[in-house]
Amino acid sequence: MIFLAYSELIKNFNRIRTYLRSFYVYGFQHRSEFTQKSARSYDNERRRVESWLGDYMSFGQDKEGRRVFLSVDSRAVPENPLYRAFRTKSFTDTDITLHFHLMDILKADDGFSINEIMDELTDRLSEFEKDDLPDESTVRNKLKEYVSLGLVEKKKRGRETVYIHSEDNVDLSVWDAATAFYSEASPLGVIGSFIQDRLPERFTYFRFKHHYILNALDSEILYELFEAIGEQRLITFTAHKQKIHVLPLKIYIGTQTGRQYLLGMSPGSGRFSFYRVDLIDSIKTGKIYETDDDMKNQLNDFCSHLWGVTGNNSMHLEHIEMTIYAGPEENFIPGRLMREKRCGTVEQIDETHWRFTADVYNAIEMLPWLRTFIGRITDLRCTDKLVISRFFDDLDKCTGDGPYACPALDEGKYTGDGCLC
Amino acid sequence: MLFHEIYGSYFRTVSLILKEALSGNLTGRELNRLVQEQAFGESFMTIPDGLKGEKWRLMHKDLSVPFSEEPSMPVTLLEKRWLKSLLLDERIQLFQPDMTGLEDIRPLFTPDMVVYYDRYTDGDDYQDTEYIEHFRTILQALREKRNLFVSFETGHNSKPGIVVTPYYLEYSEKDNRFRLIAAGKRRRWAINLSRIRECAFAYYDQPMKMKEAVTDYVTFELEDRRNALERVLLHFSHLEKETKRMDDKKYRVTLKYDRQDETEMVIRILSFGPVIRVTEPERFASLIKERIERQKELFATV
Numbered sequence: 174m175i176f177l178a179y180s181e182l183i184k185n186f187n188r189i190r191t192y193l194r195s196f197y198v199y200g201f202q203h204r205s206e207f208t209q210k211s212a213r214s215y216d217n218e219r220r221r222v223e224s225w226l227g228d229y230m231s232f233g234q235d236k237e238g239r240r241v242f243l244s245v246d247s248r249a250v251p252e253n254p255l256y257r258a259f260r261t262k263s264f265t266d267t268d269i270t271l272h273f274h275l276m277d278i279l280k281a282d283d284g285f286s287i288n289e290i291m292d293e294l295t296d297r298l299s300e301f302e303k304d305d306l307p308d309e310s311t312v313r314n315k316l317k318e319y320v321s322l323g324l325v326e327k328k329k330r331g332r333e334t335v336y337i338h339s340e341d342n343v344d345l346s347v348w349d350a351a352t353a354f355y356s357e358a359s360p361l362g363v364i365g366s367f368i369q370d371r372l373p374e375r376f377t378y379f380r381f382k383h384h385y386i387l388n389a390l391d392s393e394i395l396y397e398l399f400e401a402i403g404e405q406r407l408i409t410f411t412a413h414k415q416k417i418h419v420l421p422l423k424i425y426i427g428t429q430t431g432r433q434y435l436l437g438m439s440p441g442s443g444r445f446s447f448y449r450v451d452l453i454d455s456i457k458t459g460k461i462y463e464t465d466d467d468m469k470n471q472l473n474d475f476c477s478h479l480w481g482v483t484g485n486n487s488m489h490l491e492h493i494e495m496t497i498y499a500g501p502e503e504n505f506i507p508g509r510l511m512r513e514k515r516c517g518t519v520e521q522i523d524e525t526h527w528r529f530t531a532d533v534y535n536a537i538e539m540l541p542w543l544r545t546f547i548g549r550i551t552d553l554r555c556t557d558k559l560v561i562s563r564f565f566d567d568l569d570k571c572t573g574d575g576p577y578a579c580p581a582l583d584e585g586k587y588t589g590d591g592c593l594c
Numbered sequence: 595m596l597f598h599e600i601y602g603s604y605f606r607t608v609s610l611i612l613k614e615a616l617s618g619n620l621t622g623r624e625l626n627r628l629v630q631e632q633a634f635g636e637s638f639m640t641i642p643d644g645l646k647g648e649k650w651r652l653m654h655k656d657l658s659v660p661f662s663e664e665p666s667m668p669v670t671l672l673e674k675r676w677l678k679s680l681l682l683d684e685r686i687q688l689f690q691p692d693m694t695g696l697e698d699i700r701p702l703f704t705p706d707m708v709v710y711y712d713r714y715t716d717g718d719d720y721q722d723t724e725y726i727e728h729f730r731t732i733l734q735a736l737r738e739k740r741n742l743f744v745s746f747e748t749g750h751n752s753k754p755g756i757v758v759t760p761y762y763l764e765y766s767e768k769d770n771r772f773r774l775i776a777a778g779k780r781r782r783w784a785i786n787l788s789r790i791r792e793c794a795f796a797y798y799d800q801p802m803k804m805k806e807a808v809t810d811y812v813t814f815e816l817e818d819r820r821n822a823l824e825r826v827l828l829h830f831s832h833l834e835k836e837t838k839r840m841d842d843k844k845y846r847v848t849l850k851y852d853r854q855d856e857t858e859m860v861i862r863i864l865s866f867g868p869v870i871r872v873t874e875p876e877r878f879a880s881l882i883k884e885r886i887e888r889q890k891e892l893f894a895t896v
Contacts, residue, residue, distance in 0.1 A: 181636045182604070186597045198827045201837045201845065224635035235838065246834040246850070248764075257603070261634070264599040269650045272605065273612065277661050297660050301651045322600065323671030339668040343695035348677065350733055351689040355680050358765055360708060364676040367601045368669075378736040378761075380775065383768040384832050396596050399703040424703075428768040429712045431828040436709075481711060498892065512716040541865040548885035551892055568889065570868030 179217055181224045182263035187454070189258060190390050192218040193243070194451070196230075197255070197387055200242025225257045247384040251377045253357060255389045256366040267307050270298070271315045276324070276338065284328055284335030287313060349376045357381045360399070360424065363392045385431035390451070397456045398424060398435055407440060407459040412452045420462045422472065424450070425482050434482045443468070445475050447482045475534070480515055480542075484534030491536040493517075493560065495543060496528045496552035506549060513542065526551065536560045540567075595672055607632040607641060609667075612652060615659045622646070622657070669695070675702040685720045688729045710767070717770025718788045728793040732774055735760050741796040744774070746789040753791055758783055759802040777802040784854070808853040813874040814863065816845045822869040829862070846873075860885070 183189055192215075195202055207215040219241055223230050226243060233240040245254060271294075278293050279285060285293065291309055298306060316336050319325040326339050345352075345368060353376040356365030369375050401408045402421045409418045419437030425447065426433050433450040440462060475486045499506035507527045510519045517531025533539065536557045543553065543564060555561055599605055611628050614620045622642075629641045645653040653659050679701040680686055681693060719725060735742050745755040758776035764784070765772050772787040782805045816826055823845060827837065834850040851859050860881045863870055872879040 180640070181634050182602070198824070198831055199837060200835075201839045220636075224637075227635050231836075233836070233838075242836075244834055244836070247832040248852075257634075259597055260601060260603040260606070262597050262599040262602050264602070264604070266644070266649055268599060269605065269608065269644070270652065272600065273608070273650075273652050273661075273665055276665060276667055277663065280663060280666075298651050300654070300660055301648050303648060303651065321671075322595070322598070323674065324600070324668055341666070341668040341695075343669045343674060343677070344692060345669065347690075347692045351680060351686070351691060352677075354685075354689070354765070355683070358685075358767060359676075359680065359683065360703060361596075361676060363596070364673055364702075368673050368677070370601070370606055371667075371669075376737075378733075378763060380762045380764040382764055382766040385767075385828075387828070387831055393596050396702070399707060402707050403700075403703070423707055423709055425709045425711045427712055428710055429829065430825075431831050476709070479711065508716075512714040514715075515711060540867070544865045544867055545861045547864055548888040549892075550889060567867040568886065 179220070180263060181221050182261050183221065184263050186259070186262075186393060189218060189221065189261075192222060193255065193258060193390055194387065196222060196241060197243040197245070200231075200233075200244070201240060203238045203240055221261070222258075225261060226254055229254050245386065247386050248380060248382050251353065251357075251379055252366060252369075252375075253362065253384075253386040253389050255386050256356075256363045258390070259363050259366075259392065267311060268315075271307060271312065274298075275312075275315065275319065279325060279336055279338040281337075284326075284330065284337035286330070286333050286335050287316075290316075290336065345371055346373075349374075350378075353377070354379050357384060360426070361392055361395060363389055383428060385427075387431055388426070388433050388450075391433060391453075394450055394453050394456065395424065395433065397458070398450070398453075401456070401458055404458075405461055405464065407462050408437075408456050409459060410448075410456045411454045412448050417448065418459075419446070419448075420464070427482070432482075436476075436482075438468070438472070442487075443471070445472065445486045477516060478531075478533050480531070480533045480535065481538040483538050486534070488534050490532045490534060491555060491557040491560070492530075492532050493536045493539065493555040493557075494528060494530050494552070495546065495550060495554075496522065496526055497546050497549040498525055498551050499527060499549065500525060528552075537563070540564060600667065600670070603633045604637065604641060607637070608645065608650075608652065609665045611641075611645060612659055612661065613664045615653060615657055616661060616664055620657050625657070671699075672702070674699045679703050687726055688720060690730070710770075713767070714769050718772060725787060725790075728787060728790050729763075729772065731793050731795070732760055732763060732787075735795060736763070739801065741799055741801070742776070743792070743794050743796040744776075744785060744790055745792040746785050747791060748789075755792065756783070757796045757798050759804070761804050763787075775804075777804040781805065782807065809850050810853045810856065810878075811848055811850050811875075812859060812863070812872060812878045813846060813848045814870045814872045815840070816847055817869045817871075818843045818845065819869055822866065826866055826870065829866075856881075 204212060204215055229243050229245050231242050231244045274294060274297055278290060287309065290312060295306055316325060320327050324339055326337050328335050328337060348368065349372055352365040352368045356362040356369060398421050407418065407420050409416060419439055421435055421437050423436045424433060425436055434447045435450055435453065436445060436447055438445050478490055497506065501524065507519065510527060510529050514529060516533065517529060519527060519529050522528050536555050537560050540560065540563060553561060553564060607629060610632060611620065611625055614624060614628065625642060626638060629638050633641060644650040646655060648655060674696055678696045678699040681691055681696065682701060682705055732742065741757055741759050743755060743757050745753050747753055756778055758778050760774055760776045762775040763772055764775050774785045774787060776783045779802060816823060830849055836848050838846045840846055863872060864882060864885060872882055
């Protein structure tokens with residue numbers, strides 16, 4: 174068996190995703206509970222995370238042993254510390270040697286052919302004791318990679334192909350405040366943090382409330398999804414060990430849940446469904462899929478009846494009504510209904526009562542929001558009786574002294590296992 | 595393409611070290627300091643050896659370098675495409691963007707690809723010229739560390755005028771709003787930008803010291819039913835917290851929060867229903883109980 178020497182850098186980001194997530198979200202797990210890999214793997218990954226994010230690591234001790242967790246008040250920091258994990262890609266000695274020498278060599282105005290580049294590299298590298306040269310195919314591959322990254326341009330000089338350092342005509346200094354803001358407030362903000370690395374000074378005067386920094390860990394997946402959405406390509410991926418084949422349509426981002434979802438359409442059935450981005454793995458891009466106006470209309474109609482990110486268009490619409498009390502001096506209560514509703518309507522039915530009405534695909538996912546009006550609700554009705562039953566059943570459990578008769582249904586107390594938050 | 599060594603900490607640190615070497619100011623100690631400041635906790639085991647040990651053939655043992663110009667790397671296509679996406683965002687006018695160099699670039703994503711499905715709908719109006727002007731004045735004051743005179747609408751429609759030292763612009767993704775966080779003579783201010791009616795540099799230029807926000811904590815027991823553990827911990831993940839396991843299904847969670855946000859915290863905890871039971875402090879638990887009791891009375895009278 175060959176044991177590779179430990180390095181704080183990694184080859185594959187996916188490997189560290191689960192550990193970072195566990196350290197940040199849960200923080201109560203001990204070494205023995207990380208069972209997906211060996212204890213040695215756990216030790217290495219923990220050591221890496223400590224090396225990258227030592228300032229944010231905390232430790233706890235209880236009878237089962239030592240716990241490691243990441244504790245960050247995301248409102249107090251101008252920049253997502255998890256972005257550091259994207260600066261840890263491993264590389265070979267040849268990669269770093271070629272990077273700095275090629276970027277320097279190709280600054281010449283006319284560019285260099287591959288032969289000229291090889292000659293120049295030979296001159297430069299022969300100055301060192303270790304004088305083995307990278308072969309031409311390695312240099313060609315590196316140049317090809319850098320052309321696709323936009324670092325190098327490939328041009329024709331007569332019949333010869335030459336390579337030249339790409340023109341740098343974006344003045345990043347005028348983008349400092351914008352990149353500081355959007356690095357945290359835009360999808361794929363990690364790219365903005367790379368841009369900030371290039372600035373002589375960072376703009377640090379933004380702070381972010383209700384800021385879910387964990388989504389950053391899914392940036393590679395999100396990047397692939399945006400590419401496929403933009404090109405209207407079918408994709409295949411695994412989620413929960415299942416193989417999924419869909420046309421990706423939109424990304425739904427929760428500003429209150431810390432989750433991101435892909436809305437996709439199954440090409441065979443035309444069914445719209447949601448998939449959690451953090452569970453998506455191994456995306457493979459397929460053919461372009463032509464969509465028509467009919468499909469776009471169906472999508473718009475489906476989206477207009479969504480409360481959250483569950484349900485699909487093969488379900489029935491459910492009708493829901495909630496009436497709440499708000500005193501004459503309590504305008505902020507109907508104000509909450511107006512700004513927090515994601516679909517449906519709000520009407521004032523008398524001086525102190527307001528009614529919210531909606532038709533949604535999955536009314537049960539509204540329960541958490543309905544509960545935020547506890548203490549104000551005078552009537553609650555829904556064509557999905559389970560919504561009502563669960564609401565009252567949960568209320569019983571909260572107080573422990575129910576049951577309460579449900580005013581909208583005559584069936585009394587629901588007796589099932591009724592909590593869905 | 596996104597997880598690539600060209601964006602990595604090692605490449606960036608090496609670039610800074612090479613710049614320093616070209617200026618003739620590099621010493622072994624300075625090299626180690628740059629590694630310690632710019633790279634990771636254990637990078638000192640690799641980078642100095644890669645450079646001074648000539649492994650990477652970028653520096654000689656005497657710290658001289660085979661380059662005549664400072665290392666530079668053009669803005670990558672990925673970075674340009676991300677910047678191009680920002681130009682399509684409704685908030686970009688706040689920043690006076692410059693499109694130069696991005697004319698023929700395809701955006702990485704467009705606004706119609708993204709839905710913030712649970713964002714409140716009464717966010718700030720980023721097209722309002724007065725709002726844009728106030729935002730830019732605040733940005734300039736932050737950069738130049740200048741005091742501001744601001745007058746703003748309160749809940750009672752009054753418009754107090756105050757002089758403040760601005761500290762931050764705080765953005766809430768959920769509310770889609772900016773607030774100015776500033777220090778006044780006697781107190782800390784958090785002013786919604788949409789309520790500001792006047793904003794100008796102040797004559798009084800003595801910086802005022804910011805008072806710390808008053809924080810509080812709440813502890814609750816969490817029962818892990820229907821994936822509640824993950825949902826609750828993710829929902830509150832942006833707060834400083836500690837979680838301890840009590841048994842197979844029960845956890846104790848302590849959250850630290852800004853006392854100004856107490857009502858919001860009550861509502862958020864309430865939204866999870868009976869999987870959460872607040873245990874401490876008693877004052878917070880009674881806020882939850884009050885609402886449930888009030889609800890009980892409302893249903894009793896129907």
